[in-house]
Amino acid sequence: MYIKRDNYLNMLKNRENNGLIKVITGLRRSGKSFLLFKIFYNYLIEKGIDDSHIISIVLDDLSNERLRDPYVMLDYVKGKIIDNKVYYVLLDEIQYLDRFEEVLNSLLHIDNIDIYVTGSNSKFLSSDVITEFRGRGDEIHVYPLSFKEYFSVYDGSVDEAWDDYFNYGGMPLTLSYKGSLEKARYLSSLFDKVYLSDIVERNNVRNKVELDELLDVLASSIGSLTNPFKLSRTFKSEKNKVISDKTIHKYIGYFEDSFLINKVKRFDIKGKKYINSPYKYYFEDIGLRNARLNFRQTEENHVMENIIYNELRVRGFSVDVGVVSAYDSNKKGERILKNYEVDFIASQGNNKYYIQSAFSIDSTEKLKQENNSLINISDSFKKIIVVRNNIKPRRDENGIVTMGIYNFLLDENSLNL
Numbered sequence: 001m002y003i004k005r006d007n008y009l010n011m012l013k014n015r016e017n018n019g020l021i022k023v024i025t026g027l028r029r030s031g032k033s034f035l036l037f038k039i040f041y042n043y044l045i046e047k048g049i050d051d052s053h054i055i056s057i058v059l060d061d062l063s064n065e066r067l068r069d070p071y072v073m074l075d076y077v078k079g080k081i082i083d084n085k086v087y088y089v090l091l092d093e094i095q096y097l098d099r100f101e102e103v104l105n106s107l108l109h110i111d112n113i114d115i116y117v118t119g120s121n122s123k124f125l126s127s128d129v130i131t132e133f134r135g136r137g138d139e140i141h142v143y144p145l146s147f148k149e150y151f152s153v154y155d156g157s158v159d160e161a162w163d164d165y166f167n168y169g170g171m172p173l174t175l176s177y178k179g180s181l182e183k184a185r186y187l188s189s190l191f192d193k194v195y196l197s198d199i200v201e202r203n204n205v206r207n208k209v210e211l212d213e214l215l216d217v218l219a220s221s222i223g224s225l226t227n228p229f230k231l232s233r234t235f236k237s238e239k240n241k242v243i244s245d246k247t248i249h250k251y252i253g254y255f256e257d258s259f260l261i262n263k264v265k266r267f268d269i270k271g272k273k274y275i276n277s278p279y280k281y282y283f284e285d286i287g288l289r290n291a292r293l294n295f296r297q298t299e300e301n302h303v304m305e306n307i308i309y310n311e312l313r314v315r316g317f318s319v320d321v322g323v324v325s326a327y328d329s330n331k332k333g334e335r336i337l338k339n340y341e342v343d344f345i346a347s348q349g350n351n352k353y354y355i356q357s358a359f360s361i362d363s364t365e366k367l368k369q370e371n372n373s374l375i376n377i378s379d380s381f382k383k384i385i386v387v388r389n390n391i392k393p394r395r396d397e398n399g400i401v402t403m404g405i406y407n408f409l410l411d412e413n414s415l416n417l
Contacts, residue, residue, distance in 0.1 A: 021137050037092065053088060144310075227277040229277075308344065
């Protein structure tokens with residue numbers, strides 16, 4: 001199945017011949033190789049690049065085993081360059097190449113070469129890019145399919161697509177499986193045989209049981225405020241297990257490095273400063289999160305919040321959780337200072353949006369609850385509530401826009417409506 005991923009193609013096009021190593025990162029099986037060897041390769045051919053000027057090497061292919069030697073690889077690539085035109089070097093699973101960082105830095109000394117690489121999460125992470133290439137790496141992070149990408153090839157209605165997407169997420173291969181059981185097995189297998197195996201191997205984890213249980217706890221509490229100390233107490237009180245907060249902090253770092261989860265910081269909107277702890281955690285693919293819990297906890301409100309977060313990241317926003325303080329009256333009529341939570345602060349350059357995820361607003365009290373945090377923000381940036389109902393965007397007297405989840409996800413300009 002050919003799925004257009006124009007957003008990422010445009011990122012690659014905008015970085016052509018910029019003198020840096022284009023490093024494509026992301027969850028394994030999220031479509032990195034397809035992006036590079038199908039979509040980008042086709043683009044190069046269509047724009048008139050001769051096939052002899054595209055050097056494509058898949059390093060986990062046994063037939064390319066000899067090219068895993070750094071000197072053989074350098075000689076092979078240099079031997080392909082016979083004129084002054086630009087040569088595009090596309091390398092997949094670069095971690096199979098011995099001393100790959102030295103090889104890539106050496107290739108950068110050739111003036112008419114443009115380098116693009118992908119790597120497996122187990123050996124090649126965004127933190128490695130910073131370390132190994134010393135400012136010469138240009139990272140492009142590929143996410144699982146957005147809902148718009150998913151729906152573009154889905155055979156069914158938008159409601160049916162949503163039902164599948166919030167259950168099984170956006171890993172591209174899930175679209176190849178017709179039945180629910182097959183999709184669930186595929187996602188569970190990815191967790192056990194790919195992601196967790198990578199983490200254990202890379203980090204020499206000795207206690208896999210603890211790692212598994214922590215992942216289950218994080219999956220059960222997406223969108224909830226927590227931290228390693230609180231999680232340590234949870235293990236002690238609910239599971240009768242002692243796991244130190246330092247160990248939990250370390251394990252969470254492993255999950256983040258492998259792109260399984262993302263940590264979201266809290267930001268004091270009025271005080272204009274970050275609050276160090278607690279944090280929120282969201283899964284990069286909601287289907288993987290659901291599979292981790294055997295599809296037992298698929299509350300649509302929590303899942304929808306995770307999907308909104310992922311969509312904002314796909315669109316290139318940095319995302320925080322907002323906190324705004326304001327005075328309110330308690331039942332006794334006394335004025336008290338309360339903290340209201342804003343689900344997301346989405347920032348991109350000079351643009352900023354405050355976004356609430358509300359599964360439903362079925363009462364005046366619920367509407368007040370969702371509006372309270374937004375009304376108490378004094379700046380003029382746009383304030384939005386995303387609801388599950390399929391409604392067109394509407395603006396109230398306070399300037400707050402309410403829109404349905406389909407409008408938000410399917411229109412890339414929805415935040416500007």
